[in-house]
Amino acid sequence: xxxxxxxxxxxxxxxxxxxxxxxxxxxxxxxxxxxxxxxxxxxxxxxxxxxxxxxxxxxxxxxxxxxxxxxxxxxxxxxxxxxxxxxxxxxxxxxxxxxxxxxxxxxxxxxxxxxxxxxxxxxxxxxxxxxxxx
Amino acid sequence: xxxxxxxxxxxxxxxxxxxxxxxxxxxxxxxxxxxxxxxxxxxxxxxxxxxxxxxxxxxxxxxxxxxxxxxxxxxxxxxxxxxxxxxxxxxxxxxxxxxxxxxxxxxxxxxxxxxxxxxxxxxxxxxxxxxxxxxxxxxxxxxxxxxxxxxxxxxxxxxxxxxxxxxxxxxxxxxxxxxxxxxxxxxxxxxxxxxxxxxxxxxxxxxxxxxxxxxxxxxxxxxxxxxxxxxxxxxxxxxxxxxxxxxxxxxxxxxxxxxxxxxxxxxxxxxxxxxxxxxxxxxxxxxxxxxxxxxxxxxxxxxxxxxxxxxxxxxxxxxxxxxxxxxxxxxxxxxxxxxxxxxxxxxxxxxxxxxxxxxxxxxxxxxxxxxxxxxxxxxxxxxxxx
Numbered sequence: 339x340x341x342x343x344x345x346x347x348x349x350x351x352x353x354x355x356x357x358x359x360x361x362x363x364x365x366x367x368x369x370x371x372x373x374x375x376x377x378x379x380x381x382x383x384x385x386x387x388x389x390x391x392x393x394x395x396x397x398x399x400x401x402x403x404x405x406x407x408x409x410x411x412x413x414x415x416x417x418x419x420x421x422x423x424x425x426x427x428x429x430x431x432x433x434x435x436x437x438x439x440x441x442x443x444x445x446x447x448x449x450x451x452x453x454x455x456x457x458x459x460x461x462x463x464x465x466x467x468x469x470x471x472x
Numbered sequence: 473x474x475x476x477x478x479x480x481x482x483x484x485x486x487x488x489x490x491x492x493x494x495x496x497x498x499x500x501x502x503x504x505x506x507x508x509x510x511x512x513x514x515x516x517x518x519x520x521x522x523x524x525x526x527x528x529x530x531x532x533x534x535x536x537x538x539x540x541x542x543x544x545x546x547x548x549x550x551x552x553x554x555x556x557x558x559x560x561x562x563x564x565x566x567x568x569x570x571x572x573x574x575x576x577x578x579x580x581x582x583x584x585x586x587x588x589x590x591x592x593x594x595x596x597x598x599x600x601x602x603x604x605x606x607x608x609x610x611x612x613x614x615x616x617x618x619x620x621x622x623x624x625x626x627x628x629x630x631x632x633x634x635x636x637x638x639x640x641x642x643x644x645x646x647x648x649x650x651x652x653x654x655x656x657x658x659x660x661x662x663x664x665x666x667x668x669x670x671x672x673x674x675x676x677x678x679x680x681x682x683x684x685x686x687x688x689x690x691x692x693x694x695x696x697x698x699x700x701x702x703x704x705x706x707x708x709x710x711x712x713x714x715x716x717x718x719x720x721x722x723x724x725x726x727x728x729x730x731x732x733x734x735x736x737x738x739x740x741x742x743x744x745x746x747x748x749x750x751x752x753x754x755x756x757x758x759x760x761x762x763x764x765x766x767x768x769x770x771x772x773x774x775x776x777x778x779x780x781x782x783x784x785x786x787x788x789x790x791x792x793x794x795x796x797x798x799x800x801x802x803x804x805x806x807x808x809x810x811x812x813x814x815x816x817x818x819x820x821x822x823x824x825x826x827x828x829x830x831x832x833x834x835x836x837x838x839x840x841x842x843x844x845x846x847x848x849x850x851x852x853x854x855x856x857x858x
Binding site for chain 2 (some may be wrong): 339343344345346347349351375377378403404405406407408409410412413416420422423424432433434435436437438448463465467
């Protein structure tokens with residue numbers, strides 16, 4: 339079994355993001371006034387300073403913008419290699435998620451790959467990982 | 473010398489090592505003494521202190537000494553001081569000091585960066601790493617995905633260059649090879665053996681495309697730069713080096729939401745504040761905690777087009793000690809040790825004063841650019857010997 343991951347401390351702003359997976363939903367904070375997305379989630383819109391913000395469900399698909407294959411064991415229990423990627427989310431322009439691409443060999447990941455979210459639960463957190471589509 | 477300008481006067485550096493036992497305050501004192509001696513100043517003439525990132529209790533090896541502690545320990549009567557991490561990166565401590573002396577808040581400011589990471593790791597009883605139950609702040613967006621290190625974050629920017637612009641390992645290798653060649657000529661450098669292309673290409677990967685030799689390593693050392701007011705420069709006996717322009721721009725304070733590393737807007741802004749142009753620069757001392765950062769800085773500062781960094785350094789001749797743009801002539805952080813930003817400004821001053829010894833670049837260098845950080849934090853300084 340893989341070593342446990344460091345988990346985020348949940349608060350009012352980040353809880354929708356980190357627990358949306360329970361309902362199978364990827365939720366990104368969005369401004370209800372100017373419609374810009376806000377990530378990391380905060381109680382104010384960085385585009386128009388509106389406080390009228392709320393989490394919104396996005397499709398959960400995206401594109402690998404860039405990635406790296408990590409070979410270094412940053413702690414002894416870490417299983418390597420694995421892929422760390424920056425995914426550009428569909429339906430949320432300008433929002434990127436740092437994540438892992440799972441379910442395939444590390445050498446099968448490339449920039450431009452279409453990916454879809456898959457949640458991994460650990461304690462009360464649902465980590466949005468991504469797997470290749472098709 | 474213009475009264476309203478700011479200058480770097482004395483510079484100093486402790487021994488550079490790993491697992492040193494000398495107290496980090498005393499390493500800092502070593503660097504302070506050397507800087508005072510060079511400038512011909514006494515500690516009584518120092519009236520300001522500036523550091524990055526200040527004492528960091530949660531990670532003491534990263535920054536064991538704060539500005540406040542140095543003031544008290546050395547009996548400095550400070551009319552101005554600052555220390556903290558919420559600034560544009562390591563050399564942000566210098567830009568703060570420049571603002572202080574140009575507004576009359578201080579005359580001679582000790583700027584320092586003391587690192588003790590190797591020693592601290594070897595003495596966990598003295599330097600414990602606190603265990604956290606949960607991560608918060610920006611770490612929460614990386615640590616849950618085991619993206620633990622700036623190596624991972626920087627590697628993703630480097631990979632984009634590989635995929636978009638065709639950056640090759642042989643091209644990127646020139647940063648480490650140049651660093652290690654230069655470090656051989658620096659008596660204080662941590663690693664004093666050259667690195668070959670074969671060794672580089674066969675090194676183990678850390679986080680693709682970065683291999684072991686693309687990364688600096690934990691180091692114990694202190695570096696000091698004294699920033700002096702133009703109105704007080706006649707008290708200084710060493711050649712003053714003018715801080716001709718500074719920049720530290722951030723558009724998104726984030727390792728993954730920013731389209732470009734902060735060095736790009738920072739580099740562009742630097743040239744808006746001076747009549748000098750990239751072609752006037754005699755040597756570049758650019759942050760290379762990870763090799764790719766130096767390559768990105770070369771692009772960001774306009775020495776080549778964005779995406780052309782790999783081809784710019786290909787073969788290594790252009791950035792070699794006898795090349796058209798000598799880079800990281802002290803060995804950078806990959807060769808000289810992880811001095812964390814301050815080593816680049818220190819070396820720029822050494823070269824502009826002609827004090828580089830066997831690593832002194834030819835000609836009569838008058839203009840140098842130095843930079844720290846690169847990712848969401850970036851600072852660039854243009855230094856000139858008038």
